[in-house]
Amino acid sequence: xxxxxxxxxxxxxxxxxxxxxxxxxxxxxxxxxxxxxxxxxxxxxxxxxxxxxxxxxxx
Numbered sequence: 001x002x003x004x005x006x007x008x009x010x011x012x013x014x015x016x017x018x019x020x021x022x023x024x025x026x027x028x029x030x031x032x033x034x035x036x037x038x039x040x041x042x043x044x045x046x047x048x049x050x051x052x053x054x055x056x057x058x059x
Contacts, residue, residue, distance in 0.1 A: 011036075013050055022048060 011028045022040040025047075030036050036052040 011038075013038075017048060017050070 017040050021043045024038065024040050026037070026039040028036065028038045034054055038050045040048040040050070042048055
């Protein structure tokens with residue numbers, strides 16, 4: 001099960017989520033198409049995908 005989250009600043013949120021005992025799976029990276037993502041695993045086993053999609057923000 002995945003829970004996508006759309007946020008403005010992935011690099012700032014990923015450490016906060018990790019500090020809440022989630023395990024950082026991929027780190028923060030920019031995909032070739034410009035989307036910024038980080039993937040984490042929650043203590044309950046949920047896959048968390050933090051994303052920033054510039055073209056959906058008018059940028």
